[in-house]
Amino acid sequence: MNIDERRVRELAHQIWESEGRPEGQAERHWRMARSLAEAEQEQIAQREAPGEAPEKPALLQKPPRRKGKLPAADPERPDEG
Incomplete structure:
Protein backbone atom coordinates (compact mmCIF):
# COMPACT_ATOMS: atom_id res chain seq x y z
CA MET A 1 0.00 0.00 0.00
CA ASN A 2 1.37 3.38 -0.98
CA ILE A 3 1.03 5.78 1.94
CA ASP A 4 1.34 9.48 1.16
CA GLU A 5 4.29 10.69 3.26
CA ARG A 6 2.98 14.26 3.11
CA ARG A 7 -0.27 13.07 4.76
CA VAL A 8 1.71 11.21 7.44
CA ARG A 9 3.74 14.36 8.15
CA GLU A 10 0.53 16.42 8.34
CA LEU A 11 -1.08 13.97 10.78
CA ALA A 12 2.08 13.72 12.90
CA HIS A 13 2.18 17.52 13.18
CA GLN A 14 -1.50 17.63 14.20
CA ILE A 15 -0.89 14.96 16.86
CA TRP A 16 2.18 16.85 18.13
CA GLU A 17 0.20 20.10 18.40
CA SER A 18 -2.82 18.42 20.03
CA GLU A 19 -0.55 17.01 22.75
CA GLY A 20 0.88 20.44 23.55
CA ARG A 21 4.05 20.17 21.41
CA PRO A 22 6.01 17.82 23.69
CA GLU A 23 9.71 17.23 23.07
CA GLY A 24 11.06 13.75 22.31
CA GLN A 25 7.81 12.24 21.04
CA ALA A 26 8.41 12.56 17.29
CA GLU A 27 8.84 8.84 16.66
CA ARG A 28 5.65 7.94 18.52
CA HIS A 29 3.73 10.69 16.71
CA TRP A 30 5.09 9.45 13.39
CA ARG A 31 3.96 5.85 14.13
CA MET A 32 0.51 7.06 15.16
CA ALA A 33 0.24 9.21 12.04
CA ARG A 34 1.33 6.32 9.79
CA SER A 35 -1.36 4.10 11.35
CA LEU A 36 -4.00 6.77 10.79
CA ALA A 37 -2.90 7.30 7.18
CA GLU A 38 -3.01 3.55 6.53
CA ALA A 39 -6.54 3.38 7.99
CA GLU A 40 -7.61 6.28 5.74
CA GLN A 41 -6.15 4.50 2.70
CA GLU A 42 -7.97 1.30 3.66
CA GLN A 43 -11.29 3.13 3.90
CA ILE A 44 -10.73 4.75 0.51
CA ALA A 45 -9.84 1.39 -1.05
CA GLN A 46 -12.98 -0.21 0.40
CA LYS A 69 -47.03 2.22 18.32
CA LEU A 70 -45.89 5.65 19.32
CA PRO A 71 -47.95 7.41 22.01
CA ALA A 72 -50.47 9.92 20.72
CA ALA A 73 -49.40 13.53 21.07
CA ASP A 74 -51.66 15.90 23.01
CA PRO A 75 -50.93 19.55 22.14
CA GLU A 76 -52.76 20.68 25.29
CA ARG A 77 -50.32 18.86 27.62
CA PRO A 78 -46.84 18.86 26.01
CA ASP A 79 -44.92 17.78 29.19
CA GLU A 80 -47.04 14.70 29.80
CA GLY A 81 -46.66 11.68 27.70
Missing part, protein backbone atom coordinates in the same frame (compact mmCIF):
# COMPACT_ATOMS: atom_id res chain seq x y z
CA ARG A 47 -15.18 2.59 -0.95
CA GLU A 48 -13.63 2.33 -4.38
CA ALA A 49 -13.75 -1.48 -4.56
CA PRO A 50 -15.07 -2.56 -7.98
CA GLY A 51 -18.50 -4.14 -8.08
CA GLU A 52 -19.66 -2.60 -4.83
CA ALA A 53 -22.16 0.23 -4.83
CA PRO A 54 -21.28 3.07 -2.48
CA GLU A 55 -23.47 3.37 0.60
CA LYS A 56 -26.23 5.95 0.30
CA PRO A 57 -26.10 8.99 2.58
CA ALA A 58 -28.29 8.60 5.68
CA LEU A 59 -30.84 11.08 4.32
CA LEU A 60 -31.46 8.86 1.30
CA GLN A 61 -31.72 5.58 3.19
CA LYS A 62 -35.05 4.11 4.23
CA PRO A 63 -35.78 4.76 7.90
CA PRO A 64 -35.71 1.72 10.19
CA ARG A 65 -39.03 0.04 10.90
CA ARG A 66 -40.40 0.70 14.36
CA LYS A 67 -41.98 -1.98 16.48
CA GLY A 68 -45.15 -1.06 18.33
Whole structure:
Protein backbone atom coordinates (compact mmCIF):
# COMPACT_ATOMS: atom_id res chain seq x y z
CA MET A 1 0.00 0.00 0.00
CA ASN A 2 1.37 3.38 -0.98
CA ILE A 3 1.03 5.78 1.94
CA ASP A 4 1.34 9.48 1.16
CA GLU A 5 4.29 10.69 3.26
CA ARG A 6 2.98 14.26 3.11
CA ARG A 7 -0.27 13.07 4.76
CA VAL A 8 1.71 11.21 7.44
CA ARG A 9 3.74 14.36 8.15
CA GLU A 10 0.53 16.42 8.34
CA LEU A 11 -1.08 13.97 10.78
CA ALA A 12 2.08 13.72 12.90
CA HIS A 13 2.18 17.52 13.18
CA GLN A 14 -1.50 17.63 14.20
CA ILE A 15 -0.89 14.96 16.86
CA TRP A 16 2.18 16.85 18.13
CA GLU A 17 0.20 20.10 18.40
CA SER A 18 -2.82 18.42 20.03
CA GLU A 19 -0.55 17.01 22.75
CA GLY A 20 0.88 20.44 23.55
CA ARG A 21 4.05 20.17 21.41
CA PRO A 22 6.01 17.82 23.69
CA GLU A 23 9.71 17.23 23.07
CA GLY A 24 11.06 13.75 22.31
CA GLN A 25 7.81 12.24 21.04
CA ALA A 26 8.41 12.56 17.29
CA GLU A 27 8.84 8.84 16.66
CA ARG A 28 5.65 7.94 18.52
CA HIS A 29 3.73 10.69 16.71
CA TRP A 30 5.09 9.45 13.39
CA ARG A 31 3.96 5.85 14.13
CA MET A 32 0.51 7.06 15.16
CA ALA A 33 0.24 9.21 12.04
CA ARG A 34 1.33 6.32 9.79
CA SER A 35 -1.36 4.10 11.35
CA LEU A 36 -4.00 6.77 10.79
CA ALA A 37 -2.90 7.30 7.18
CA GLU A 38 -3.01 3.55 6.53
CA ALA A 39 -6.54 3.38 7.99
CA GLU A 40 -7.61 6.28 5.74
CA GLN A 41 -6.15 4.50 2.70
CA GLU A 42 -7.97 1.30 3.66
CA GLN A 43 -11.29 3.13 3.90
CA ILE A 44 -10.73 4.75 0.51
CA ALA A 45 -9.84 1.39 -1.05
CA GLN A 46 -12.98 -0.21 0.40
CA ARG A 47 -15.18 2.59 -0.95
CA GLU A 48 -13.63 2.33 -4.38
CA ALA A 49 -13.75 -1.48 -4.56
CA PRO A 50 -15.07 -2.56 -7.98
CA GLY A 51 -18.50 -4.14 -8.08
CA GLU A 52 -19.66 -2.60 -4.83
CA ALA A 53 -22.16 0.23 -4.83
CA PRO A 54 -21.28 3.07 -2.48
CA GLU A 55 -23.47 3.37 0.60
CA LYS A 56 -26.23 5.95 0.30
CA PRO A 57 -26.10 8.99 2.58
CA ALA A 58 -28.29 8.60 5.68
CA LEU A 59 -30.84 11.08 4.32
CA LEU A 60 -31.46 8.86 1.30
CA GLN A 61 -31.72 5.58 3.19
CA LYS A 62 -35.05 4.11 4.23
CA PRO A 63 -35.78 4.76 7.90
CA PRO A 64 -35.71 1.72 10.19
CA ARG A 65 -39.03 0.04 10.90
CA ARG A 66 -40.40 0.70 14.36
CA LYS A 67 -41.98 -1.98 16.48
CA GLY A 68 -45.15 -1.06 18.33
CA LYS A 69 -47.03 2.22 18.32
CA LEU A 70 -45.89 5.65 19.32
CA PRO A 71 -47.95 7.41 22.01
CA ALA A 72 -50.47 9.92 20.72
CA ALA A 73 -49.40 13.53 21.07
CA ASP A 74 -51.66 15.90 23.01
CA PRO A 75 -50.93 19.55 22.14
CA GLU A 76 -52.76 20.68 25.29
CA ARG A 77 -50.32 18.86 27.62
CA PRO A 78 -46.84 18.86 26.01
CA ASP A 79 -44.92 17.78 29.19
CA GLU A 80 -47.04 14.70 29.80
CA GLY A 81 -46.66 11.68 27.70
